[in-house]
Amino acid sequence: MEDAKLLIINLTARTYRTEIIPEKIVRHYIGGRGLGAYLLYKNLPAGTDPLSSENVLIFTAGPAQNLSVPFSPKAVLTTKSPLTGIYLYSVSSGAIGHNIRKAGYMAIMIIGKAEEPLYLHIADEKVTFHKANHLWGKDTLTTQKLLLDETKDKRASTAVIGPGGEKLILYASIITEGDKFRAFARGGPGCVMGSKNLKGLVISGTKTYQPADPEALSMFKRKIAAAIRENSVWAELRRRYGTGDDMPFMNKVGMLPTRNWQTGVWEEDKLKGIAPMLNAGIWPRKNIACGPYCPNPCSHYLEIKSGPYAGVAVDGPEYETMYAFGSNLGIDKFDAVAAAASLCDLNGIDTISTGLTISFLTECYEKGLIDRNYTEGIELAFGNDEAVIQCLKKIIAREGIGHHWGEGTRRLSATINGSSSFAMHCKGLEMGGYECRAFYGQALQFAINPKGGDHHGMGLPARSEAADGSNKVIKGKGEYLKEDAIGRVIADSAIVCVFPRKFLFPLFHEMLTALTGFLYSPEEVTKAGMRIIAQERLFNVREGLGRKDDTLPPRLLKEPLPDGPYKGSIVPLEELKDEAYRAFGWDLETGEPTPQLLSELEVN
Ligand code: SF4
Incomplete structure (x- = not known):
């Protein structure tokens, strides 16, 4: 190399x-x-x-x-x-x-x-x-x-x-x-x-490189091509519907956060308004790749031709945006979700944090914790897309109360009495779209993710838990999460897309060796993943974070799911954290990587 x-x-x-x-x-x-x-x-x-x-x-x-x-x-x-x-x-x-x-x-x-x-x-x-x-x-x-x-x-x-x-x-x-x-x-x-x-x-730039082992890289590429053919159903759904391809399934198992995470199940007729595979009228769109060298593009380009949002042109929207501006705000109009996403993209703000800031305010409004004076005249209600667009414009202008809304959910909840239990963030970052009161691996992922409420930086166990039925198992959940987390970390470091995780992750040692010439055995790939996770953890420890900060919003710990297949569930977080700390080699009391672990991984 x-x-x-x-x-x-x-x-x-x-x-x-x-x-x-x-x-x-x-x-x-x-x-x-x-x-x-x-x-x-x-x-x-x-x-x-x-x-x-x-x-x-x-x-x-x-x-x-x-x-x-x-x-x-x-x-x-x-x-x-x-x-x-x-x-x-x-x-x-x-x-x-x-x-x-x-x-x-x-x-x-x-x-x-x-x-x-x-x-x-x-x-x-x-x-x-x-x-x-x-x-x-x-x-x-x-x-x-x-x-x-x-x-x-x-x-x-x-x-x-x-x-x-x-x-x-x-x-x-x-x-x-x-x-x-x-x-x-x-x-x-x-x-x-x-x-x-x-x-x-x-x-x-103009530089070109050669892989360390061109023949091995060609072999790797052939394996990927074969895997796409073998996983043709998955590949076709992704090409056709993008990351929202399994919204109906997520809703069925109670994993689709709805109305600021009050529940994980959205009314079927509302879901039809935005879910790609349930609404032929809004989908399919023009299928595009997000950049060069994708053999199975999952992105889509959309132009709205008529109605109140005519003229909007946007990529996607992807699942996370359909959650943040759709189910989680109770909005079942696909065009409104696309328009909100477009405003975020053009003005350069995160769709998830923006959507969740507004859904948090909406719940505050419906509970009577804030009123029209506070919102400067906006009548917030779940399902009111016009109010969402008004809020968005205030945030983007950063004027009046909109200035404050640009600081996110954690800071807002500190100023609104009685709201902290449903401020849906971890470590200050608004949560990605996976209701996890009944998906313990996913709950753990949110709690220990080094950047906070991101939904997949330490893997995305929710989907595999739903598939294998282990979602409410506690014992061994740390090891379960660790395997997925290491795959994710290596993908992000190599850097390749995580969507084909099923057939791409097991080939990482071959891919990295072919590209770099360093001999990466599967064990060394695992060690590199553990090293990177420890390095990230060490940064936050140095900033003063520890076990107490690996937590979830009180709603997920104390408020049982009101309906759906896992009605009554809450997250038994402390037991899960013990499982994770043992798996990752962190001190059970402090949550810090142990000196022995850091020495083994050569992190200093
Ligand atoms: S690289 Fe990944 S995100 Fe990009 S189009 Fe391909 S599958 Fe989708």
Whole structure:
């Protein structure tokens, strides 16, 4: 494998330099999420204010980028989150990861703060700094088009913020890949970028690489092609309906969060309004790939032609957006969900955190904890799509009460008496769409996820638990989760898509060995996954987090599910945490990785 290079760009001084990343670090942390976790830990002192110039933005590629690996249109961004105050990594689709490697880098770390709005143009070894005052205030699509025009760099990828990041909405995203609106979405990376006065970056390069073992890589590709054929039902459903392909099943088993997680079952007639496979009128859409080298595209492009939301053009919406603006807000109009998603994408804010902030406010309103004076005239109610759009516009403008709403659910609940039990976040990050009172592995995933309420950073056990019926088993649940978590961590570090997990994860040792030339046995892949998980955990421990912080909203611990197949369920969290801590090698009392574990994994 060629030398892995780190490009360090200082916005304050307008300088840049490169470093070679030691081979041992690349072998141990692979790339992507693993390398980002290592670099963040080494470069960010404990207690750093996420919105200070000291915070860093680290874009990483992995060994799978720029080598035509199937399912590899991915990149990772790592920083300290302004929303949660802890570790944050975020995966985006698109060609940007490939372009980072084409430019010659495995990682790009941006430090400091520009005096005035800037954008960066990275073309192979050269980095140029450009004024971006004329772009400030522009939406993410317009900005990307203008950046490509101005730099005349047609091969480039762009990554930009919209008004959300400029106005420091704490859950602002970074958008890439033009009108495919792919995003480094969760936890507020766009807010960090905005705090640095960085409107965007343009990146391209001309470098090509050879895999360490071309023949082995060809064999791996043939195995993937065969696996897609063998899993033709799954592949066809994904191509046709995208990530919302199993919403009816999720609803049937009580896993679809509804009306701010009051239940996991939505009324069937309402589900029909947005679920792709139940409503031929809204689906299928034009099937597209999220970036280069996907052999089984699951994305969709949609243009609304008529009705109150005519003119909206959006990617997806994907399952998580259909949950956040659909079932969880009681909205059964597909076009309204798409319109809300489009507003988020154009303005650069995370759909999940935005939707859950509004669903939280809606429950507060329905319970009489806030009123029309508080909402500045908006009549909130589950199912009221017009009110949702009004709230969204207030958040984006960050004016009046909307300023406060841009700070997310945790901060809001601290100001509304009696609301904390249904503020649906973990560690400050609003939760992804898996009702887990009866899916203990998934509940555990949320509780120990290093970035908070993300639904799949430590695996996605909910679906396998539903399939194998182990959802309410406690004993052994830590090991059950660990296997899935390691697969996810390696996928995010390599970097490849997690959707074909069933047939892709078991081939990681072959893929990594073929790409890098380092001999990765299955045991070494597992060890690398454990190392990365420990490194992430160590960052949060250094910030003062421990066992007490691995928790869930009180609703999931104390309020039994009111209906559905698992009526009456709550999460027995402390027992589950013991299972997880034993499996991951963390101290049962403190939740910290033990010194013995860190020594075995060579983490320091
Ligand atoms: S399966 Fe979907 S998300 Fe994964 S690489 Fe392909 S288009 Fe992208």
